[in-house]
Structures are given as C-alpha cells and as structure tokens.
Amino acid sequence: MQPDQNPELLRIENLHAWYGESHILHGLNLTLREGEVITLLGRNGSGRTTTLKAILGLVSKRTGSIKIHGTEIINMPTHRIAHVGKLGYCPEERGIFASLNVDENLELPPVVAKGGLSVDEIYSMFPNLKERRKSQGSKLSGGEQQMLAIARILRTGATLLLLDEITEGLAPVILKSLGNVIRKLRERGFTIILVEQNFRFAAPLADRHYVIEHGQVVEQIDAADLEAKKEQLNRHLSV
Amino acid sequence: DLSDDKVKIGVLSDMSGVYKSLEGPGAVIAAKMAIEDFGGSVMGKPIEVISADHQNKPDIGASTAREWIDAKEVDMITALDNSSVALSVQGLAKDKKIITMNTGAGSTALTEEQCSPYGIHYVYDTHALPVGTATAMVKNGGKKWFFITADYAFGHSLRDNTGAVVESMGGEVVGNVNAPLSTNDFSSYLLQAQSSGADVIGLANAGQDTVNAIKQANQFRIVQSGQKLAGMLVFLTDVHSMGLDIAQGLQFTTAFVWNQNDETKAWSNRFNERHGAMPTMVQAGVYSAVTNYLNAVKETGTDDTDTVRAKLGEMTLNDMFVKGGKIAPNGSMLHDMYLVEVKKPSESKGEWDLLNVISKIPADQAYISMADTKCSLVN
Amino acid sequence: MTNRILFILMLIAGLTAPFFAYPVFVMDLLCFALFACAFNLLLGYAGLLSFGHAAFFGGAAYITGYVTKEWGFSPLLGILAGTGFTMVLGSIFGFLAIRRQGIYFAMVTLALAQIIYFLALQMPFTGGENGLQGIPRGELFGFIDLNNSLAMYYFVFAIFLIGFGIIYRTIYSPFGVVLEAIRENESRALSLGYDVDHFKLLAFIISATIAGLAGATKAIVFQFAALTNAHWQTSGEVILMTLVGGLGTVFGPVVGAITVGALSHELSAFGSWVQVILGTIFVVCVMVFRRGIVGEIQRLTTRKQD
Amino acid sequence: MTDHAREPAAILKTHGLTKDFKGFTAIKDINLSVQTGSIHALIGPNGAGKTTFFNLLTKFLTPTSGKIIYDGRDITHAKPAGIAQHGLVRSFQISAVFPHLTSRENVRIALQRKLHVSYHFWRPLQILDQLNEKAQATLEQVGLGKFGDVKAVELPYGQKRALEIATTIALEPKLMLLDEPTQGMSAEDVSTVTDLIKRVVEGRTIVMVEHNLNVVSTLADQITVLNRGEILAEGNYDEVSKNPEVMEAYMGTTDAA
Amino acid sequence: MSMQVILAQALLGLNVGVFYAMLSLGLAVIFGLLNIINFAHGAMYMLGAFIALIGYSFLEQWFGVSVQIGFWASLILVPLLVGLLGVLIERLLLRRLYNLDHIYGLLLTFGITLILQGLFSNYFNVSGTPYPGQPESLSGVVDLGFMYFPTYRLFAIVFSLVVCFATWFFIEHTKLGSRLRAGVENPDLTQAFGLNVPLMITLTFAFGAGLAGLAGVLAAPIYSVSPLMGADLIIVVFAVVVIGGMGSIMGAILSGLALGLIEGLTKVFYPPAASTVIFFLMVLVLLFRPAGLFGKEK
Ligand SMILES: Nc1ncnc2c1ncn2[C@@H]1O[C@H](COP(=O)(O)OP(=O)(O)OP(=O)(O)O)[C@@H](O)[C@H]1O
Ligand SMILES: Nc1ncnc2c1ncn2[C@@H]1O[C@H](COP(=O)(O)OP(=O)(O)OP(=O)(O)O)[C@@H](O)[C@H]1O
Ligand SMILES: [Mg+2]
Numbered sequence A: 001m002q003p004d005q006n007p008e009l010l011r012i013e014n015l016h017a018w019y020g021e022s023h024i025l026h027g028l029n030l031t032l033r034e035g036e037v038i039t040l041l042g043r044n045g046s047g048r049t050t051t052l053k054a055i056l057g058l059v060s061k062r063t064g065s066i067k068i069h070g071t072e073i074i075n076m077p078t079h080r081i082a083h084v085g086k087l088g089y090c091p092e093e094r095g096i097f098a099s100l101n102v103d104e105n106l107e108l109p110p111v112v113a114k115g116g117l118s119v120d121e122i123y124s125m126f127p128n129l130k131e132r133r134k135s136q137g138s139k140l141s142g143g144e145q146q147m148l149a150i151a152r153i154l155r156t157g158a159t160l161l162l163l164d165e166i167t168e169g170l171a172p173v174i175l176k177s178l179g180n181v182i183r184k185l186r187e188r189g190f191t192i193i194l195v196e197q198n199f200r201f202a203a204p205l206a207d208r209h210y211v212i213e214h215g216q217v218v219e220q221i222d223a224a225d226l227e228a229k230k231e232q233l234n235r236h237l238s239v
Numbered sequence B: 001d002l003s004d005d006k007v008k009i010g011v012l013s014d015m016s017g018v019y020k021s022l023e024g025p026g027a028v029i030a031a032k033m034a035i036e037d038f039g040g041s042v043m044g045k046p047i048e049v050i051s052a053d054h055q056n057k058p059d060i061g062a063s064t065a066r067e068w069i070d071a072k073e074v075d076m077i078t079a080l081d082n083s084s085v086a087l088s089v090q091g092l093a094k095d096k097k098i099i100t101m102n103t104g105a106g107s108t109a110l111t112e113e114q115c116s117p118y119g120i121h122y123v124y125d126t127h128a129l130p131v132g133t134a135t136a137m138v139k140n141g142g143k144k145w146f147f148i149t150a151d152y153a154f155g156h157s158l159r160d161n162t163g164a165v166v167e168s169m170g171g172e173v174v175g176n177v178n179a180p181l182s183t184n185d186f187s188s189y190l191l192q193a194q195s196s197g198a199d200v201i202g203l204a205n206a207g208q209d210t211v212n213a214i215k216q217a218n219q220f221r222i223v224q225s226g227q228k229l230a231g232m233l234v235f236l237t238d239v240h241s242m243g244l245d246i247a248q249g250l251q252f253t254t255a256f257v258w259n260q261n262d263e264t265k266a267w268s269n270r271f272n273e274r275h276g277a278m279p280t281m282v283q284a285g286v287y288s289a290v291t292n293y294l295n296a297v298k299e300t301g302t303d304d305t306d307t308v309r310a311k312l313g314e315m316t317l318n319d320m321f322v323k324g325g326k327i328a329p330n331g332s333m334l335h336d337m338y339l340v341e342v343k344k345p346s347e348s349k350g351e352w353d354l355l356n357v358i359s360k361i362p363a364d365q366a367y368i369s370m371a372d373t374k375c376s377l378v379n
Numbered sequence C: 001m002t003n004r005i006l007f008i009l010m011l012i013a014g015l016t017a018p019f020f021a022y023p024v025f026v027m028d029l030l031c032f033a034l035f036a037c038a039f040n041l042l043l044g045y046a047g048l049l050s051f052g053h054a055a056f057f058g059g060a061a062y063i064t065g066y067v068t069k070e071w072g073f074s075p076l077l078g079i080l081a082g083t084g085f086t087m088v089l090g091s092i093f094g095f096l097a098i099r100r101q102g103i104y105f106a107m108v109t110l111a112l113a114q115i116i117y118f119l120a121l122q123m124p125f126t127g128g129e130n131g132l133q134g135i136p137r138g139e140l141f142g143f144i145d146l147n148n149s150l151a152m153y154y155f156v157f158a159i160f161l162i163g164f165g166i167i168y169r170t171i172y173s174p175f176g177v178v179l180e181a182i183r184e185n186e187s188r189a190l191s192l193g194y195d196v197d198h199f200k201l202l203a204f205i206i207s208a209t210i211a212g213l214a215g216a217t218k219a220i221v222f223q224f225a226a227l228t229n230a231h232w233q234t235s236g237e238v239i240l241m242t243l244v245g246g247l248g249t250v251f252g253p254v255v256g257a258i259t260v261g262a263l264s265h266e267l268s269a270f271g272s273w274v275q276v277i278l279g280t281i282f283v284v285c286v287m288v289f290r291r292g293i294v295g296e297i298q299r300l301t302t303r304k305q306d
Numbered sequence D: 001m002t003d004h005a006r007e008p009a010a011i012l013k014t015h016g017l018t019k020d021f022k023g024f025t026a027i028k029d030i031n032l033s034v035q036t037g038s039i040h041a042l043i044g045p046n047g048a049g050k051t052t053f054f055n056l057l058t059k060f061l062t063p064t065s066g067k068i069i070y071d072g073r074d075i076t077h078a079k080p081a082g083i084a085q086h087g088l089v090r091s092f093q094i095s096a097v098f099p100h101l102t103s104r105e106n107v108r109i110a111l112q113r114k115l116h117v118s119y120h121f122w123r124p125l126q127i128l129d130q131l132n133e134k135a136q137a138t139l140e141q142v143g144l145g146k147f148g149d150v151k152a153v154e155l156p157y158g159q160k161r162a163l164e165i166a167t168t169i170a171l172e173p174k175l176m177l178l179d180e181p182t183q184g185m186s187a188e189d190v191s192t193v194t195d196l197i198k199r200v201v202e203g204r205t206i207v208m209v210e211h212n213l214n215v216v217s218t219l220a221d222q223i224t225v226l227n228r229g230e231i232l233a234e235g236n237y238d239e240v241s242k243n244p245e246v247m248e249a250y251m252g253t254t255d256a257a
Numbered sequence E: 001m002s003m004q005v006i007l008a009q010a011l012l013g014l015n016v017g018v019f020y021a022m023l024s025l026g027l028a029v030i031f032g033l034l035n036i037i038n039f040a041h042g043a044m045y046m047l048g049a050f051i052a053l054i055g056y057s058f059l060e061q062w063f064g065v066s067v068q069i070g071f072w073a074s075l076i077l078v079p080l081l082v083g084l085l086g087v088l089i090e091r092l093l094l095r096r097l098y099n100l101d102h103i104y105g106l107l108l109t110f111g112i113t114l115i116l117q118g119l120f121s122n123y124f125n126v127s128g129t130p131y132p133g134q135p136e137s138l139s140g141v142v143d144l145g146f147m148y149f150p151t152y153r154l155f156a157i158v159f160s161l162v163v164c165f166a167t168w169f170f171i172e173h174t175k176l177g178s179r180l181r182a183g184v185e186n187p188d189l190t191q192a193f194g195l196n197v198p199l200m201i202t203l204t205f206a207f208g209a210g211l212a213g214l215a216g217v218l219a220a221p222i223y224s225v226s227p228l229m230g231a232d233l234i235i236v237v238f239a240v241v242v243i244g245g246m247g248s249i250m251g252a253i254l255s256g257l258a259l260g261l262i263e264g265l266t267k268v269f270y271p272p273a274a275s276t277v278i279f280f281l282m283v284l285v286l287l288f289r290p291a292g293l294f295g296k297e298k
C-alpha cells in the first residue's frame, strides 16, 4: 500500500484549545491520509493528549479547523464526532469503567461503522481478557485494563484510531504482542495516531512523527528520515 | 387606663394544618368581627388584632406568645386550637400574667391539673364531649369500645374521659391504638379496631384526622359490617367536607349550632360572607370570647390582667354564642352543650343545613363541678 | 488578622445586640449560630455530612430540661448534663457511622437521628408531642436571676463564645491540620500512619458536643424542649445556615445562622412563602454562591490583595 | 533455596502468602524475603499479581492465608495506620500529595506524627512551627528547597513525585514500598526520580514494583519475578534477565536481552 | 392474634410497600445511575398527586377552562409533566453540579423540595385535600373472605408491581443500564465513544421523576393530597434505598415491598415503633452489610 497516495482523512489547521482559562494548543497543524500511522512525540505536558482531546471536543474551548473526510467538526458535539469520523479513542490512563465488567466494557462503545472485529475475534487476540470476562473493570490489573481499552475500540468498526500512551505499564512481553496488533491493524488499512512516550515502541510502526512543543508542531519527521534526524529529535525530547 | 394605650388581641391558631378549617383564618375573622361590632375602640383607644400560625407545635406556639407578650404588647391570647400548644401558652401566660381565652383546645388539663388564674377555657372540653355522645351510644347498646386516639395531650385526655363515661355506664373499653397527629392512612388502625370485636370505634381525634378515619372506615365497609363509629369531636366543617352520604347518622356533641335561632343565623351568615364557610363552634367562640373580654375591659376601665380576670369571673355571659355562661374559678366557662345528629341527605335543605339537635346537655352535667375539680386554685 | 477583626466585630455586635433587638430572639440566633458552627466543624473541616445533627441539638435540650425541671439542677449544671449526654451520644453515633463514607455516612446519621426522634416522641419523660414544658430558668451561681432577660442574654452570649472558642481552637490546632489532610487525601493520610477513623471520630464527638451545648442552652432560654429541635428538618436547616454563611469558614455559620434566622423571623407573616424563599436561597447558594456569604467576601478581599 | 541462610538480615518476610478473589487465586503461596538495606524489585507480566502482593504487604488487602513478618513481628493482621507507625510506608501509583497544602505543610503532616500532639485539638497551631527546620531540610534533600510555599497542586508532575517521596522519608521509614514510581514519566523525570531513590535509600530498605527495566537494572539489588501469582525467579538483574523462563514469560523472547 | 388479622394487615402493609417500592425505585435509578441523591423525589411525588388533583377539581376554578382531567388521563399525563419538570431541573440546575461533591446535588434538591412544598402549602391545607377523581370502575370493594378490600387499593398494588418489574427489566436486561453507568462514571469518554450522554442523563432523571409523579397519582385516591405528603415519606424511602443497596434496582423494589410489610405488621404488634422500625433495620443492615442487602461492595 502507498498511504501517501491515499485520500486525505484528517486535516487540522490552526487549532487552539483551552482548559478553562489556560490556553494549551497554540495553532497546531497536522494532516493525515487514510492508512497512515503517525506518532505525536513530546515532553510531559507538551499538549499531545490535548490534541487528541481537542479532536474529540473534550476541551473546554477550541478554535481553528478540524476536518475529517472533508467534514468540519470543530463545532460538533462530542457524541457525534465518533460517528462522523468513524473514530475510536483509547484514552490516557485507560478509562476502563470500574462499575462495568469486562464484557460490558467491551460492548459499551456503539458501532460506528461496519467491519469491526467480533467479540470472539477480540478475545482470541487478548486471551487474558477472556478469562476475566465477568470481572469488574476496577478489579483488573493495570495491564489487563490497558488491553481492554484497546480491544473495545476495535469492535466499533472505527477506522481512525486515536491511541494515547497505550504502552504504559505493560510488560515487555505484552508490548511485543501489542506491536504486532498495531502492525496488523495497519495492514488492514486502519489510520492511527499514536501518542507515545516509548519511542522505541513507536518508531518502527509509524510513517511519520510529529514533535509537539508548547501546543505547536515544531518538527515533522518522516520514517525514512528518522536516522538522519535522530539528533534533532533527541534535542526536542530531552533536556 | 390601658397599657401602651391600646388593647391588642392575639389570635394564635393552626393556619395551615389539620385544624386550619375549623379555627385558623376563620378565627381571625371572628375576632375582627367582634372588634368591629364592639365599635373598634375601647375608652377611645384602638383595639388591634395580631395573628400567627402555631403549626401545631407547642414550642412554636410558646415562643410566638412569648414574643407577643414581651415585645408586642399583646393583652389577651385566644384560639389556641391544639391542646399541647394551649397548655404551653397558658403556662407561659401564667408566668407573664396575661389572659388566655382558649376556644379551640379540648384537654381538661387546662382547667384541672394545669389550671391557671389567667387561663380561660371557653368553648368545650374533653369532659363535656363524651357526656352527651358516649352516654347516648352506650344507651343504644354500644357497650364495647375501641379507641383510635390522636397521640398527644388532647387525644389522650379525650380517650380517658370518654372511657370513664363508658365504664360508668357499664360499658367496657376493649382496646386502644394511638395514631400520630395528622395521619393520612387509618386503615391499619381501623382494621385493628374491627378485629377487636368492639361495638363502637371511638375516634378520639379531631379535624382532618376524624374526617380521614371516617372516610376510610367507609372504604373498608366497617360500618356496613356492623360496627358503629363515634366521632368524639366533630366540627361542622368536618361534616361538610365528608358529605352527608358518608356522615349521615353520626352523633356528636357541640357547643354551637349555627342555624339554631335567628340570632345565630344572622351572625353566621355575616361570617359566611366574609369567610366562605359557616362558623364552627370554636370560631363562634372566638367572637364571643373577644366580645366578653372587651366588655370586661370597658366595664373595669383597665386592661390590668387581675382586674379584668376578676370581672370576667363575675359576669354572666349572654350573646349569640352563649346564654347564661359563667366562668368558674378554675377557668372553665360553664355553658350548655348540644347532642346533635348529622342529617340524611334527603333532610338537608342547603349546603350547610347538616345537623339536627337531639338534646341539650346542661352546663352542670357537661362540665366538671367545682366540687370535683383537681384545680389547685379552687380547693 | 481578618479573623481577629471579624472576631472583634462579632464581640461588639453580641454585646450590644440586646439593646437593639428582642433579646430572646437574639438568644435563639446565638443558639443556632453555635449549632451551625458545630456542624461546620464536621462538614467544612472534616468533610463529613451529618444529616442527623438535630439529635444532639434536640437530645441535649430534653436532658437539660429534665434535670433542671425534675431534679432541680441549676441551669449551669443542667446545661453541662445535656452537653455531657450528647458527648456520649455523639461517641455512639460516631462509632457506628464513622466507618461509612460519603452519602452512606449521611444516611446512617439520619437513621440514628430518627431513632432518637422516636425516643423523644415515645419516652414518658419527654412529654411526646406536648414537649417538655415549663423548664425553669433558675439562677446562675445561685444569685443571678436568669428570668431577667439581660442576665439570661449575657449568660447565653458567654456560652456562645466558649463554644465558638473551642471550635476555633480545634480548627487551628495540630488536630485540625490532620483533619484537613484527611479531607484532602484520605488514603495518603492513612499511609502516613494516621488512624483516620479515630480522627474523624474525635471530630464527630466535638461537633456533637457543641451542638448539644447549643441545644441545651436553647432549652433554658425558651424553657422548652420540643420535638421540632430533634426533627430531621432541623438537621436540614443547620445545613442551610452553614451553606449560606460559608462552608469551611470560621465565621460563616454565624453569619448564616443570623441571616437565615432573621429572614425566617421577618418573613414569618408570609406563611409558607418563607419556605419558598428559603428554598430559593438554598438553590441560589448551591448554584452560584457555593462559598456562602463569608466565603465570597473572603475571595473578593484576597483577590484585591493579589 | 537459601532463604534460611539469609534469614537474620531479612526485614520483611512472607510465609505461604495467598490471596483468593472469589475463586481466582491472584497470589499463590509466596515465600519472599527482603534483605535489610536493599532495593528489592518486583517485576512480572501484567496480571501476575504484583499490585495485589503489594496491597497485601501494605494491608490494603487482607491475605486469604499465610503470614507477613516485618522487622520480627507478625503484621498479618495489623491495620494500615499501624504498620506506618512502625516504619513501613507505601507510596502510591498515582501521585499522593495533599493538593491544597503547601509543600512544607505536606512534609509537616508527616513530621507531626512524631510529636504526638495530633489529637490535641486544644493546642494552638504554632506548636508545629518547631518542625519547619526539619521540613525544610527534607525538602532540600529531594531538591524542593525553593518550593516550600508552593501548593502541591501547582507543582509539575516530577516535583509532585519528589514531594511525595519527601513526605514519605519524613516519616523516617525503615521500609518503603513504591508502586511503579516512574510510571507515565518522560525520560527526564524518570532519571530524576531514579536519582532521588538512590539518594534516599541509605539506611532504608525499598521494595518496588516497576516495569521499566532500565530503572530496575540501575536500582535493584534483588529482583523477584512473579508470574500468575507465583515466584518465577529470584536473583540480581543479571541472573534474572538470563533466566529463560523469565525471558519467555516476561520479555517475550527466547534470546538474551 | 388470628391469622386473618395478620393477613389483612400484611395486605395493607403491601399496599404501603408498593409505594415505597415505586418511590425507592425512582430514587435508586437516579442515584444508581446518576449518582445524585434526589431529595426532591418526595416533592415530585407530592407534585404528581397535586397535578392530578388540580386537573380534576381546580382547572375551572383557577384557570377558567371547563375541562376535567380524569384519573386515567392523569395516570399518563402526570408522569409526563413531572418528567418534564425533571428535565428542566436537570438541564438548568443539576447539570452544573456533576463535577462537584455529591452533597451539592443533595442540597440543591433539598432546596427545590422546600420551594415546591412551600408553594403548595400556600394554596392547600397541609393536612390534605381529598382527591375525588377515583374512577367509578374501581370504587367498589373486593371480598377477600377475611376482609373487604377496596378495589382501588388492589389495583394500585398490581399496577405498581407491574411498573416496578418492567422498569427493572428495562434497565438490567437491555444495554441501557451499562451505558448509563458508564456515562455517569466517565461522561467525557462515553461521549467520545459516540453516546449522547447529556441526553441519556436528562432522560434518566426525567424517568425517575416521572415514576415519582406516577406514584403520586396512584396515591391520590387513597391518601389525601397534601403538600407534606412527600416530605416524611422521602426520609423513609431513603432508608429503603440504603437497605436495598444503593443503586440496586431489584434491591430497591424488594426492600420497598418487604419494609412496607414489616411496617404494617409493626403497626399491629407495637404501633408506636411503626414509623421507626425501618430506621432500626437500616442501622442493622449498614452495620452488617454496609453496601445494603443487594448492593455490591465497591
Ligand atoms: N484538565 C486540564 N485542566 C487544565 N490544564 C490541563 C488539563 N489537562 C492538561 N492540562 C495541562 O495542559 C498541558 C498539556 O497537557 P497534555 O495532557 O496534553 O500533555 P501531554 O503532552 O499529553 O503530556 P503527558 O505526558 O503528561 O500526558 C499541561 O500543561 C497540563 O498541565
Ligand atoms: N479485587 C479483585 N478482584 C478480583 N480479581 C482481582 C482483584 N484485584 C486483582 N485481581 C486479579 O488478580 C490478578 C493480579 O492482579 P494485579 O493487579 O496484582 O496484577 P499486576 O501484577 O499488578 O499487573 P499489572 O502489571 O498489569 O498492573 C489479575 O488477573 C486481576 O484481574
Ligand atoms: Mg498525555
């Protein structure tokens, strides 16, 4: 596949976002084609999570333009965005519903498009979860919660996935299989935005990396140029 | 001479609860009518009325009365249609030396154990009520009684006095259940009464409580199953709100029947115009009490409590409400009572034509005699 | 600093009040103010919403009334007896309720208070619906006649100051600091080795005791102990007072009690409209003035300083 | 097993510790001993039971069976507040500070306990001022010397973490239990915290749960690998990381890392 | 005491119990799903009864329209109207309190209760006004052998039971329940998944309020309609919900029924304790099963 020929899926222009009084994103620009996998890199607090939340309308105020498949969503209420953008979101800190059991968590997000994975397929992908189907969300181990958080958006048929720090708290062995899952999704034509702290995990998966600092994209590096720009990247990511 | 250059009368009544329709705002109207009929002033000084809601709570009643006396120059307090409230206000007024002319409360404790030199009990008491009603019912074969009692001073007093009458006539009290004031579902109590095998279910309560109990007894077909209901304290407004279908045949004791003679009719019609309902005995009683209080002030030329109270004790009360009434040393206003029966719907000639007078109960039978009283002021 | 100024203002207002207003009414306000302060200690500083504080307020009134009327205790001794009783009662309630969190805590306190209400209604010595009437005011120290309304007033004001002082001290004490920490992050306080339940229990007992002190005093002032004081609506009223004045502020409950008390008194001629107005104030406070009167003033003044 | 040989130096030991959750055994018969003065790391795949084990040690859960011996006493049935008073203190996965208190006040809360005035509701606040000096020293130890008057909420993430550690060491714990102390931190914060732990460990023992192998390898003297509620391997980093079972169950490879 | 008496009293207890059940159900739905303690629930119940009363007796007198809304029409209309008020309260007020402590919701609804109670107390006697609109078809009595039981009360029992169990089924056996719980726990995320959480919450609140209104209409012909009818009930209903286990739908229904029965029997054996027995039970339950009889431990 040649993602760079594919039609444009997401275009963000001059995005500003606020939490209450505090202005977090300062004119962020970003475009994404169907089938691409990109990462958002940056230090703690640089605004990566906020970018995802702003796409979903989960900030108190946002301005600028966000188009998915050409539809402007900047003024759309949150609950419609997932349907319009065929979008699935895996939040930072997992967002497992403590009062629901594993099955209920899995079946909670409504289907937004055809072609999602079936529950059985999902359980075969994450066998640990299958064992704990009737456990309450709050009783899962950290890693189990993380897996469930990813699993549940695969059911909805979303083709644009926003994944925030999905590797956090996972053992290396799970990281590996998670890497494989992402690779498979990519082959199936999913479009993915990864927010990652764990660059070693993300680097081999992505087509392009965006470096965010103070709510703006300060660097954009294609996978191919990664070696060449390693220096630059390190400068941005550590002091 | 008058303290503060005016006479101020306080009407402390239940303005929002179970007893609202039997005294409440109507009592204020009656007091105002009394003042108007008196001429609006006494010895050239204005007469004022002040009123408040005691919410059937003795503490609220007492603290309102306290403020009236301490800070608002009230000279006499009337209405007090709840025995707990009346007892607390009368107790306070005794300390503060203020006359209370209670028209609404029934407990005999007001003139017996807790009698006060300044407390006058004006319209009826729980001794007078059963004398007529219970006597008549026991005579007609209602030997075994079961009481449903309002759980406070008045209910207890009414139950005890009625029980004593029943037993003195050879009857028997087979059971009792106390229901909180302002109960809206009497069904459980009624069924208990039903299963007790009593001939008569005595309702030692008043106002809305009585109405609810009688209506629900009707729903559960209690009377049809052979038991009789005895409303120990029933007011005109209660009969009116139950309707004759349900209430017909009910016998009870009252101090006043509005359409008894031309004088009562004339006054009652005037009252009805202003209030929208015919007067109950206690509303008529407020009119009479205020009138006679003002008479006493006028005749003695002062509002000094002891003087006025002494004068009231000497007077013979005669007005549209009472004929030949006397205020005894224990505070009890001795006057005749009437045993009445609710008309059949076919007999009634109008919205308020509800009662037939069966017999008169002379004052000396109705009220505790000064020989028997436990009031410390007398013996 | 601001506290000191407010305290002096309160002192002046309290000392002169009986010359401007009906003393019994001011005494009533003082009793409620103290009650609200006690409640505020629990909710505002320990984060515990008790929906059963009327049990202490009302319970103390009955005990005080009984011992002064029937056993001839002096008013001071009577108040001490009532207060001591609520200290015990508070320990029992606290012991039962403290292990529950949040809304469960509110419910347990409410249930326990309903039981006290039931006892107040049924026990022979309380007089049931009639209430315990004719409590003597008696003489303070054997020679000051409390039937004199000024003497009574200053006695009540002194009690108020003592109760207020205890609460003030508690808030600004090493104990108060730990309470604050518990409210901020309970499990962390636990892991630092603080036995959280014990702290909450102590706060509860102090609060209950002072609430009892207020109720006991009220019984002497009005010479009456009644069911109203033990009814759950009184528990609701004290929440309203605290909220209106400012939850978690030292002087808020005092201001709140005075505001609410004065309003209900002034508006009592309007019958049930009082309830409507109080309800509206409640709603407005919750919606827009969550800090209450004192809280809002504090915010404005600190803002100016910034 | 050499457990018995090491016994005298062990500050914490568990005997046959087991935890069932309604039919699911999260911790099975664990015998662990932690040497005084060491940093002991607990690693293992997700769901292995690390957090559960940790919660058992800190009394947030009660064991189904087995015993926990700390500093020579049986604490199996002790209460959370009780063990803290004996020097066993945990820190939390999510940062645990008192957000609306200043850094100094946060530390003072911990120091205050030793004064034994915490129930004294009749004493003025000023008696706590004697702790200020010590609080300042503790703050400086973790690099927060300048932030004494800053409210905890206003501190950036890494400093919150540092404050939490400061509060913990203010208790002068003998044994500290840290649950994923570097989770969710960027590289720079990770190294700050690692340094901090190294600095404060002197004279204490630390047990930590950690996924970041870099951290584990730099800090841990001793590692226990849990898998499905059981101990899979124990030893220092080199021993453990070469253990084929560990490699398979945890690293997910069969080749050496 | 004969078996018949006990049976009769038990039936009356059940009669009270269905009202407890219906009210605590509404409360449990609102609490369990939205985490709000709706103190105004009693006021909604009172409001339901009053709307039915006004619709039947006062439209002409007050508004000059000569229509009379009968009982059956009220049974449908009133829950809708009360539900609508629920919508307004939720949209305009409660919505702004979700991210605050629970107690603010409790306090707000407490205030609303005072307002509603006060308003009606101005126009109606606090001790009650009878509702005359009981349908003719239900006005007789049924001879149960051991007693005569008013047909209407029997109808109220059956009708309420049907409503309760239907609600339970709807919430527990459709996806709705889990979505609502999720929406309350983390509204942002639930919306991000594409669920219209604000609408769900509003409707749930309205539904709970509507249930209370419905109970009010059902109660009107039995009890007299009074501004305070909800005030004392609500405290008992709180206790029922707590005993049943906060948030447990089935718990609310079953403990409502059971407590009605217990209260009914207490009225026979020790009447003074009838109004308090529930609180004793509540203390006991909380001591031994803190999460309530049917609640799940958190
Ligand atoms: N709910 C909020 N209210 C106010 N400020 C917030 C909120 N959430 C985040 N911020 C602030 O916004 C900034 C950007 O946060 P964001 O979560 O987007 O960072 P990030 O790049 O995802 O970093 P992290 O590694 O911490 O997740 C930070 O300074 C943070 O403190
Ligand atoms: N309260 C509980 N009830 C039921 N099962 C539980 C409970 N707590 C944990 N478990 C289960 O016990 C197992 C061990 O969980 P634990 O949280 O200890 O794992 P962990 O090793 O910390 O994993 P992670 O690294 O993913 O956080 C998991 O399968 C989890 O689902
Ligand atoms: Mg982030």
Ligand SMILES: [Mg+2]
Pocket: A141, A142, A143, D050, D051, D052
């Ligand atoms: Mg874990």
